[in-house]
Amino acid sequence: MKSLWNDEAAAAFSDDDLGMRVYSSRLLGSDENLVMHGGGNTSVKATTNDFFGRALKVLYVKGSGWDLKTIEKPGFPAIKLQETQMLAELETLSDTDMTQQLRVLMLDPSAPSPSVEAILHAILPSKFIDHTHTDAIITLSNNPQGKRILEAVFPDCLILPYVMPGFILSRQVNQAIKQNDPNHYKGIILMHHGVFTYSDEAKIAYENMIELASRAEVYITENGTTLIATAEHEVDLLGLARIRNAVSLARGEAQLAILDRSPDAQGYSTLDTVAEISSRGPITPDHVIRTKRIPVVIGATPAKGVPEIHQYVTDYKKYFEENRTPQLQILDPAPRVGIWRNAGSIAFGSGVKECNIVADICLLYTSPSPRD
Ligand SMILES: [Zn+2]
Structure with missing residues (x-):
C-alpha cells in the first residue's frame, strides 16, 4: 500500500484544519483496502466561535451518511469537545442516550449526526484522528494466533481486545490511554475491528495508517497461504430464479441478485467446510x-421455495428473540449474501447500489488473498 499524499494537492486544502481533514479523509476513502462504502471515520479538533462569538473547542467528526471517498466540509458536524470527552467518563451510557447527547452537543442541529465513534475521537489527544477497518490488519487479528501475531508485527502499537463499538469501546480506550500515553505508540489496534492513527499533522496520521497497513500486507504475503480451489459449473438459471424469488418474499420486496462466478467465489463455494467457515461472522462489525451477521448457504440444486432461505428467516427471528432488548427493533429477516454450493456467491439488494456494495464485500470474503 502506497501513500497517496501529494504536498501540492494538499496545499489547495490548507486554508484551515477542516480543509486538511477533508483532503486526507478522501485519500483514506479512495483505497478500498482501507475503507469501503462509508466505513471508517476521521476527525479534527479545532477552535471556532459559538453563536455569541466566544471561542469554543470543537471536534469535527465524520457525520452519518457521508463517505470518506467523497466527503466535504459539511460532512463533518462540529460538536463541543469538552462535553464529548466528559461522556467517556460515565459508568454507562445507552446507545439511545449517546446518540441523543451527541446531537445535543452539535453546533448546528441541522447537520448530520456524528459518527458513533465520536467519543473515542474526542478523547484521543491528537488533532487529527484517522480510523479505518483495514483488511490486512483485521486479517491478522481474525486468526487463532491473532494477538501473538499482532504483538510481533506491531510492537509500537497499543493492542486492545474486542469490545462492542460505541460507548463501551470509547470507555475501554479512555481507560487504556490513562495508563498508556497514546503518544508513545504509532497507533491503536482494536482486535477484530480496526485501527486508529493520530497526530497533530494530517500527513503524519495518514502516513502512519498506510505504514501500519503495509506492514500487515507484507506479513500476509510472506506468511499467508493461497487457497487454490476452482470449479467450473454451468449456471442453473432456474435455480437462480428460485433463490431470487425466495429472498424477495423474505424481504417483502423484489430483490436484485448478483452471482459471482469468479474462480475464487466458485472455488470457495465448493469447499466442504464452506457452511462453517462462512458463518463465523463478518471481518469487522462495520460490515x-x-x-447481516452470516450468509445463507444454499445447496447446489435449489428445491422449489428454497427451504434454506426459509430456515435462514426462522433462524434470524430466533436469534433476534434470544438477544432482544427493549430498544431493539427487528430488521427484515432476508439474507444479503448467499453462498450457492458449487456455483459461487450471490449478493442481494433492493437496488443496484445496495447490490453492488454487498457484492464488493462478498468479494472480500471469498477472495483467498489480499487484493492488489
Ligand atoms: Zn470502527
Missing part, C-alpha cells in the same frame, strides 16, 4: 449493516 454487519451491509451483509
